[in-house]
Amino acid sequence: MKRIGRLKVKKIRQNVYHYVLLIFFFLIFISPIVLMILSSFKEDEIQIIKDMSSIQAFLPNGPMGFENYVNVFQRMNFFKFFTNSVIITVSTIVVGICFNSMFAYALAKLEFKAKHILLPAMIALIIVPGETLSIPLLLLVNKMGLIDTYAVQIIPFVAEPFFIFLFYQFFKELPKEIMEAAIIDGSSYFGIYRRIILPLSKPVFASVIIFNALGRWGDIMWPVLVTRGEDVRPLPLAMQALFTINRNNWGDIFAFATMATLPILLLFLLFQKQFIRSIASTGVKG
Amino acid sequence: MRTKTNKYLRQEMTAWFMSAPALIILLLFMIVPLLMSVYFSFTNRMLIMPPHLSTKFLGLENYRRILEQNDFFIALMNTLKFALVVVPVQTTLALLLALLINSKLRFIYFFRTVFFSPVVITMVVVSIIWSLLLAPGPEGFINSFLSHITFGAFEPKAWLFDKHSSLYAIMMFSIWQGVGFQMIIFLAGLQYISKDLYEASGLDGASKIQQFFYVTLPQLRNTSVFIMITTTIFAFKLFTQVLVLTNGGPQDSTLTLVYLLYSEGFTKMKIGYSSAIGVLFFLIVLLISIVQMKLTKVNREG
Numbered sequence: 001m002k003r004i005g006r007l008k009v010k011k012i013r014q015n016v017y018h019y020v021l022l023i024f025f026f027l028i029f030i031s032p033i034v035l036m037i038l039s040s041f042k043e044d045e046i047q048i049i050k051d052m053s054s055i056q057a058f059l060p061n062g063p064m065g066f067e068n069y070v071n072v073f074q075r076m077n078f079f080k081f082f083t084n085s086v087i088i089t090v091s092t093i094v095v096g097i098c099f100n101s102m103f104a105y106a107l108a109k110l111e112f113k114a115k116h117i118l119l120p121a122m123i124a125l126i127i128v129p130g131e132t133l134s135i136p137l138l139l140l141v142n143k144m145g146l147i148d149t150y151a152v153q154i155i156p157f158v159a160e161p162f163f164i165f166l167f168y169q170f171f172k173e174l175p176k177e178i179m180e181a182a183i184i185d186g187s188s189y190f191g192i193y194r195r196i197i198l199p200l201s202k203p204v205f206a207s208v209i210i211f212n213a214l215g216r217w218g219d220i221m222w223p224v225l226v227t228r229g230e231d232v233r234p235l236p237l238a239m240q241a242l243f244t245i246n247r248n249n250w251g252d253i254f255a256f257a258t259m260a261t262l263p264i265l266l267l268f269l270l271f272q273k274q275f276i277r278s279i280a281s282t283g284v285k286g
Numbered sequence: 287m288r289t290k291t292n293k294y295l296r297q298e299m300t301a302w303f304m305s306a307p308a309l310i311i312l313l314l315f316m317i318v319p320l321l322m323s324v325y326f327s328f329t330n331r332m333l334i335m336p337p338h339l340s341t342k343f344l345g346l347e348n349y350r351r352i353l354e355q356n357d358f359f360i361a362l363m364n365t366l367k368f369a370l371v372v373v374p375v376q377t378t379l380a381l382l383l384a385l386l387i388n389s390k391l392r393f394i395y396f397f398r399t400v401f402f403s404p405v406v407i408t409m410v411v412v413s414i415i416w417s418l419l420l421a422p423g424p425e426g427f428i429n430s431f432l433s434h435i436t437f438g439a440f441e442p443k444a445w446l447f448d449k450h451s452s453l454y455a456i457m458m459f460s461i462w463q464g465v466g467f468q469m470i471i472f473l474a475g476l477q478y479i480s481k482d483l484y485e486a487s488g489l490d491g492a493s494k495i496q497q498f499f500y501v502t503l504p505q506l507r508n509t510s511v512f513i514m515i516t517t518t519i520f521a522f523k524l525f526t527q528v529l530v531l532t533n534g535g536p537q538d539s540t541l542t543l544v545y546l547l548y549s550e551g552f553t554k555m556k557i558g559y560s561s562a563i564g565v566l567f568f569l570i571v572l573l574i575s576i577v578q579m580k581l582t583k584v585n586r587e588g
Contacts, residue, residue: 015391018386018389018391019391021386022386022387022391022394022397025383025386025397025401026397026400026401028462029400029401029403029404029462029466030400030403032404032412032415032416032419032462033403033404033407033415035415035418035419036411036415049421049425050425052418052419052421052425052426052427052430053424053425053426053427053430054430057427098307099307099308099311100308102304102305102307102308103304103305103307103308103309105304106300106301106302106304106305107305110297110298110300110301110304111294111297111298111301112297112298112301112302113298114302115301118305118309122312125312125316127571127572127575128316128320128568129519129522129523129567129568129571131523131525131544131547131548131564131567132320132323132547132564132565132567132568133315133316133319133320133323133564134547134548134551135323135547135548135551135552135557135560135561135564136319136320136322136323136326136557136561136564137315137319138333138551138552139322139331139333139557140315140318140319140322142333155311155315156311156315158307158308158311159307159308159309159311159312159315159316161312161316164308183293188296188300189296189297189300189301190300190303190304193304214405214406217408218408218409218410218526220409220410220526220529220530221525221526221529221544221548224529224548224552225548225552235408236408236409236410236411236526239408239410239411239414240410240529240530243410243414243530250418253414254415257411257414257415260408260411261407261408261411264406264407264408265403265406265407267406268402268403268406269399272399272402276398276402276470279467279470279471280470280471280473280474281474
C-alpha cells in the first residue's frame with residue numbers, strides 16, 4: 001500500500017515537471033503570435049513601442065480597437081493582395097495535383113518504354129534547387145511576355161518533382177490486383193486512375209496540398225522577380241512593401257500581418273488532425 | 287496475341303497522354319532554365335542587353351571572378367555557418383519537443399497544436415514580428431527580458447543591426463518557425479517504435495535514460511536522417527529573412543548564397559555572373575546530398 005502511494009507521488013512529481021516544460025515552450029511559441037494579434041488592436045503606435053520593454057507587449061494596454069484595420073483597408077488594397085494570393089495558391093494546387101499525380105500514376109502503374117529514363121531523371125530533378133533556376137527562368141518568362149501576370153506565378157509550379165515522387169511512392173504501394181480486376185471489367189487505364197487510384201489516395205493528396213499551399217502562400221523570391229505593379233502582387237510581397245515603407249507604423253503592419261496569417265492559421269486549426277497526420281506520414285518511410 | 291499487343295499499345299498511349307502535361311512543364315520550366323543557367327554562366331549575358339553589346343562567350347571568366355572576389359566566399363561561409371548551427375540545434379530541439387508531446391497527459395493535443403502553429407505562419411510575417419522583438423536598445427523586448435533575468439548583467443544588443451549578432455538573430459527565429467515541422471515527423475517516428483522494445487528493455491532493468499539511448503535513438507535513425515537532409519537543404523536556401531530584414535548587411539554579415547545570386551542577377555542584372563553562382567550553388571547542394579546519402583548507407587550497413 002505504502003509502495004503504491006510512493007509510486008503515485010513520484011508519478012505526480014514527474015507530471016508536474018512535464019507540465020512546467022510544456023508551459024515553458026508554450027510561452028515561447030505563443031508569445032510572438034499573441035504580440036502580433038494584440039498589437040494589431042492597439043490604436044496608439046507609440047504605445048506598441050513603449051510596451052515592448054515589458055510584459056505589456058503581450059497584454060491589452062491603452063486604447064484598443066479596429067483603427068489599424070480600417071487604416072489598412074483605406075490606405076492599400078488589402079483585399080486585392082489577398083485575392084491574388086488565393087488565386088495563385090489555389091490554381092497552382094488544383095492544376096498541380098492533377099499533373100503531378102497523373103505523371104506519377106504513369107510512372108508507378110503503367111508499362112511504357114520511356115519509364116526507365118523518365119523515372120531516374122525525375123528523381124534527379126528533386127535535388128535541383130528552384131533558386132538556381134530563377135534568374136534564367138526570369139529571362140525566359142520575360143521573353144514569353146509573361147511578366148506581371150497570374151500565369152507566371154502559377155504555370156512554372158504546376159509540375160514539381162518532389163510531389164511527383166510523393167505520389168509515385170504512394171501509388172507504387174497500392175496492390176496490382178485491383179488494377180487487373182478493373183482491366184478484366186473493361187475499365188480503361190485512365191478510368192482506373194480516376195475511379196480506383198484517386199479515392200484510395202486521399203492521404204498523399206492531403207500531404208501534397210499542404211506542402212504546396214505553405215510553399216506557395218509564403219513564397220516571396222519569385223514574386224519579387226516577376227511582378228512590377230500591384231495588380232498581381234501576392235500578400236508576402238505587399239507585406240514586405242508595407243514594412244519597408246512604413247517601418248514604424250507597427251499597428252498597421254500587425255493588422256496586415258494578422259489578416260494574412262489568420263486564414264491559414266484557422267484552416268490549420270480546423271484540419272489539424274489531417275494536417276499533422278499527413279506531414280507525419282511523409283517522414284516515417286525509408 | 288493481337289489483344290495483348292493492343293493492350294500494351296493502349297497502355298503506352300495512356301502513359302504518354304497522362305505524363306505529357308507534367309513533362310512539358312518540367313521541360314520548359316526546369317530543364318530549359320537549367321541548361322540556360324549552365325550556358326549563361328560562360329557568357330556576359332545581362333538581363334537587358336545594352337544596345338551596343340551582344341552576348342559574348344567568356345569561357346571560365348565568371349567563375350574566375352567569383353573566386354577572386356570576396357562576395358561568394360563570404361556568402362558561402364555565412365550559409366555554412368547558418369546550416370551548421372541551425373541543423374543540429376533545430377533537430378535536437380525537435381526531438382526534445384517530440385518526446386515532450388509523446389505522452390498521454392491532459393491537454394497534450396493543445397500543446398502540440400501551439401508548438402506546430404509557427405510553421406503555418408509565412409516567413410515574411412515571422413521576420414517582421416521578430417524584428418520588433420529583437421529591437422535594439424533597452425526598449426527591445428528580448429534585450430529587456432535578458433537584462434531582467436540576469437539582474438542587469440546583460441548589455442542590450444543591436445541584434446539585427448550588429449554584424450556580430452545579425453546572423454544568429456536570424457537563426458533564432460528561423461528555428462522558432464521551423465522546429466514544429468520536424469517535431470511532428472519525430473513524433474511519428476516515436477509512435478512507430480514498437481512498445482515491446484520498451485517492455486523488454488524495462489524487464490532487463492534498463493532505466494529511462496538507457497532506454498532513450500539504446501532503444502529510442504537507434505530506432506529513430508531513418509527519421510533523423512530524413513530530418514537532417516531536409517533541414518540542411520532548407521538552411522542552404524536562406525533568403526526571405528535576409529530580404530525582408532537585412533538585405534545581406536550589416537557589412538555582409540547576413541549575405542547568403544541565394545541572396546547573392548538574387549542581387550547579382552536581378553538587382554545588378556548580371557545574368558551570366560549570377561548563373562555561375564547558381565551552378566556552383568547547385569553543385570554544393572548536390573555534393574551535400576550525396577555525402578549525406580553515402581553516410582547513411584554506411585550507417586545502415588553497419
